[in-house]
Every structure is written in C-alpha cells, then in structure tokens.
Amino acid sequence: MNTEILTAVKELEKEKGISAEILFEALEAALLSAYRRNFGSLQNARVIVDRQTGDFKVYSQRTVVEEVTDPRLEISLEEARKIDPRYQVGDVIEKEVTPRNFGRIAAQTAKQVVVQRIREAERNIVYEEFASREGDIVTGIVQRVEQKNVYISLGRTEAILTPPEQMPGEEYRPGNRIKTYVVEVRKTTKGPQILVSRTHPGLLKRLLELEVPELQEGLVELKAIAREAGYRSKIAVYSREEKLDPVGACVGPKGARIQAIVNELNGEKIDVIKWNPDPSKFVAAALSPAKVVAVEIWEEEKIARVIVPDYQLSLAIGKEGQNARLAAKLTGWKIDIKSESQMQEIYAQEYREYYGDDSVL
Template sequence: MDLKSFTQAIDQIADEKGIAKEKVIETIEMALAAAYKRDYGERGQIVRAALDPVTGKVNVRQIKIAVDETMIKSEEEIAAEEEERAKRMADAEASGAKVPDRPRYEEAEEISASGEEVPKKVRFNEEKHIKIEEAKKISPDVKPGDELEFPLPHHEEFGRIAAQTAKQVIIQRIREAEREAVFDEFKSREGELVSGIVQRIEGRNIFVDIGRTAGVLPAEEQIPGERHHIGERVKAIITLVEKNAKGPNIFLSRSHPKLLRKLFDLEVPEISSGAVEIKAVAREPGFRSKIAVTSHEQGVDPVGSMVGQKGVRVMTVIHEISGEKIDIIEWSEDPAEFVGNALSPAKVKDVQLNPSRKEARAIVAENELSLAIGKEGQNVRLAAKLTGWKIDVRSDRTKQNVAPEESEVKEVADLKVVEVEEAAGTAEDENVVVEKSIESAEPEKGAEENKKEEPRSETAEKPKKKKISKKKKE
C-alpha cells in the first residue's frame, strides 16, 4: 500500500465532505471488516478491523460475547421456536404469502416486568459467543455481556465481490457521516441568520441553498406579499433542525421577530460593541414593526444609532424585508414612559397604570387618537406586544376618565363612549383595548340659541314654496 497516497486520500475525503478524519478511518475499518468476513469469515462471526494510519497496517479481530446460562436459550425453547416457525411457513405457503425469513440478529432487547430493558435470550453460537466459564480462563475479570477479542489470520487478497462490498460500505458510511456532520453544524446554529440562494420553488414552499445543504422556507414563514424567484439571494433565520433518513430538515423563517435583531446586528456596530441593546421587538410581518432600544454608554443615542446618518442603516433593513415599516423607540425602565414611547408616532399626554393587572391607559389629544390607535388598531396592538402591558387609548376630551381597574366602559358625565372593536377590527391580541371615539351628548351652543328663538306651537307650519316663473324671450 502506498501509505502517502492513502493518507492524502483520507485527508481529501475529510475536507470535501466536511467530516472528521477519524470518521473516515473508522469507515474504512468497517469496510475492511466487511470484505474480510465476505471472503474469510464464518456465519454469525463478528469481525472488526483496526487500521494504523501511521504504518498502514491492518489488524483483524474476531469478537466474542461472554454469556451465562441465563442468557442462552434452552433446547426446549429452541424446539418450540422451530415448531412455531415451521407452522408459520406452512400457513404462508398455503395462503401464497411470502415465507418469513429467520431473524438475522438476536441481540434485540425486551422489556422486563419492572420496566427495565433486559437482553433477549440468544441461541449459543461458538462464532460469536463464549461461555462465561471459558471467558474467565482468558480474563478473570470478565462479566456476562463483555466482549473478548481474538486475532484472525492476516489476508491481503480480496475477491471482486468482497471489494464491491467494501466499496458500498464506504459510500454508505461516508454519506451517513456527512449527514450527521451537517445536522450537528446547523443544529448548533438554530436562531442564527443565514444567507442563501433560492434553489427551487415547490408550491408555496421555497428551497434555499445555504451551503452544505438546502433549507426550506414554508409559506407561513414568508413575509406576506413577498415574491421570490430562482437565483435570488435571501436572508432568513434558522428556526428548527430535524433529523431525517435522507438528511437533516432545516426550516427557515423571514417572518420571525429575531430576523430584525440579526439584520440590525449586521448594520449597527454599536450593537456588536455592546453600546446599544435591542430590548424588545414586536412585529406584524409585511406591515409594521416596533423595536425598543437602549444605550449602555453615556453620549450614545440609541435611536440615532439604529437609524444611522440620513436613515441609511434602517433603510437597508427595510429594503431587506420588502419595505416593512419600522418604528424605533427608546426603551425605559419606567413603564409609563415606555408605554408612551411605544405609541409613537402619536404624542401621549399622560399614562395611568394599574400594575396589579398590568393595564395602562394612555391619554392623547383628540387629533392624535386615530394615530395612536393606528390602522385597524395596528399601532396600539404592536405597542401592547412590545411593552407587555394591556393598553387602553383615550382622548383628552373625556372630562372624567374611568379608573384603569374598571373593565367595563361606562357613561360618565353624560359622555357617550364608543368602543373601537369596529374600527380596530377584531384584534387577535387580547392585550389591546382601544377606543374609537368619544361623542359629547351636550348640544352645541348655536343649536340651543336657535331653538330658543323658534316659537313653540303645537302645529308647525310648513315652509311655503316660492313659485319661480321664467319669461319667454320675445
């Protein structure tokens, strides 16, 4: 064997497939053992090979398992099994079904009455079993179930079928090792941002080439309204990695709130340095998002750092998520201030809190009410998600506000309060309580004066219609 070429081949396979060199050597050892058993082994024999990568020498050994009487089937048990198998074969032949094969492996485990796994009894085979009495003569410390190794004669020549067997073992094991390596790599990257090329589109699912494998971007994890095409580069979050017989299943998401965090990590150096921190993110993918940020260094403006000069940083992120609007607000330890900031771009005059129920009432100017609520209640809904507080938005036209702890809307001081379930839509988030409008039941002054001037009469006279005649031109 040309040891140098052999070593180079091992290194090349390890580099190309991204697997450890030790795993490649282990695969070759399994292939050599399979080839040896194919040409020189006995039925039921357990053969293992050990390859020395330095010298290139191969040692082949036979493995025997030490067993005691409790692990071996008795003659009566074997006879009963043979009788049962003969009956099954006869029934199968009579019905024209396939005759069941004898089980190849007898090392299966079964559950005992105590719920513990116990070794299944096996037929004693001299090629792979050794009785405990004989085993103790070789190694006094051996216990039932332990393995003993016995050297086998060295052979360098293998037949064509044995070589083909070794080749198939190497191909299969290398593929398995490669799949395992890919799974381990991406499993450790769950929650991270990846960039890839759209490989193919099947139905509404998009498959993205992310390097050593492809990830799937399901329809429900895509940004609403987005349209992708083959060859397009996209960025997404790895949400889940699962094992599969054909390779790992890697699920991606572009609608996850963590996508915004990771995109801003790339664009804002102050985040990676620790000067600025993203405290919370609330997102309705494809429409609007709110991000709360704070600064850990004096003199660093957290909102300005996120926006960037002339808005270049935030616009880069907005472009990546297909024009989704982003509100960046300053986080505060004071819940009242935080709630007020979260309702941006509306200006909040006052915030009343009920900490026991984690409810907040925000008072805004009449002309700011619709802005605070947002289209279909979106602004206040996102603010509630961002802060974790149940928010009730009210106009300052209300002369006497209902206490925050009261859950029902009441008529106070002849003011009719109309809830906004119609304007805000049926909000899916239960943390949102908004108010559509406040209509005063008090008549306007001009209307009162007009009523006083009109004479009271039981029968009101109808206004007379004036007849207008047109003269014909002479």
C-alpha cells in the same frame, strides 16, 4: 486495493472535510460486515485497516474461560496458556483469519456501506455546522419553489422557507440572494433539515446588530421587539450612557442604518423607541408616531389608559388597530386608547355616578 483505499481516504478528507479516522472506522465496520456475510462467520471478529499502508487483516476473537460452552467464542484457560502462559480468565485472544480471496469480495460488498457511512459523516458535519447557527442569520440563494415551500441553497445543504415564515407580498425568484433567520435545525434520516424564517422577530434583531455597532459593543441595549412582518415593527432601545442617544444610534446618520434594514425587509416600516423604566412614559413612547396627552396606569392588571388629542385617535390606533397592537406587544401592557372628548364623557359619567348629577360640571 490498498493504495486505492489510502488515495480515496485522503481525497475525501480534503474534499469533503471528513476526518480520515471516521473514514477508516467506517471502512473497518464495512469490511467486518462483508466478512460475516460472505464467510458465514458467527464468531467474534474484528478488522483492522493499517492507516499507513492500507493493508487490512481479519482477526477472530475468543475470550479465555474456565469452561468452554461455545468454542467459536471462547477458549479454555488451559488451551490459552499453551499459546502464552500469561493469559488469565477474561482475556481476549486474537488470531488472524483473513481469507485469501477476501480483498475482492470485501471491495464489492463494503462499497455501499462505506458510501453510506460517508454520507452520514457529511450529514453530521453539516448538522453540527448549522445547529450552532440557530438564532443567527444565513445568506443563501433561492433554488426553487415547490408546493409553496421555498428551497434556499446554503452551499453544502438547503434550507426550507415554509409559507408561514414567508413575508406577505414578497416574491422568491430562483437566483435571488436572500437573508433568512435560522429557526431550527432538525436531524432526519435524509440529513439535516434547516428551517428558516423571514417573519421571525429574531431576523430584525440580528439585522439591527449587524448594522448598529453600538448594539454589538453593548453600549445600546435592545429591550423589546414587536413585529408584524412585511408591514410594521417597533423596537425599544436603551443606553446607560447618558451622552449616547440609543434611538439616534439605531437610526444612523440621515437614517442610513435603519434604511438599510427597511430595504432588506422590503419596505417594512420600523419605529425606533427609547425604552423607559417608567411604564407610563414607555407606553406613551410606544404609540409613536401618535402624540399622547396623558397615561393612566393600573399596575396590578398591567392596563394602561392612554389619552390622545381627538385628531390623533386614528393615528394612535393605526390601520386595523396595528399601531396599538404593536405597542401592546412591545410594552407587555394592555392599552386602552381614548380621545380627549371621550375622556370628558367618561369623567362626566363617573361624576354623575358618584354625585348623582352634573350640576357642578
């Protein structure tokens, strides 16, 4: 059995990546449990497995005391000093008590415990590996779809893509390779549970960082993201380098960089906007592709009234209000969009309220 133990430990360390020391400790705990269960021992004991030979021995442990109350756990100072005169109160005396037939019984009873500890060690390794990747992109292969949840193989473990994290209209077929964003890694009794997303704004952020070297190098800064997954996104970028165009860097030569991200996100439209410290200019840019005539700002309320040409009103608002909604998310401002003709009416009304008539108009 000794050589079997050493061989098993070496193989598991090599194949599973579990340290030999963790396995030896698991084995010692299992053998101690087996000893207590099979030999009815209520005394303190410990099992040592020799790391070089695989030999194992059981030792009883008794604490040196002035007056013994439980001889299974304690030994008097007088008796201890008969063994070695240097013993003091509080010392622990060990004595080998390995049963003759312990090897066979231990092998049988410890097996399940060792397997369980190995599983736990594997789960911890996987958990630590992926816990450090929260907020990052992982690439996996779609394994199956169960109850609308998509299970993605990441090698040694699986990730779960739940319905709220799935992009509208996207099909997940077994065998398809897919990039997802790690939202959370949880520890459970069945091992680590990795929750991923295709709709999280972080997915777009990480894809941009992968495609745009200037973002990785810090030459371009990603100021804000607003995303409605599967439909449209807006990103605001900025560069302190006057000669560097942050929008051009993100779009890439002939739009290659942004197109690669659009393809990864199944045709999701992406508006790249230059961030501006001036709120009125930033709000105007955020409503792209609509052209803006003027922006009125109420700083305290964080409200912006945007005036656009009549023919640009529907474009500024967008389908079902999407363009205006994304611009508001991106800038953090409440945006009220008015056409030029609407503003003329508003100004006329304000004039009448102030002067009492519109004779001057």
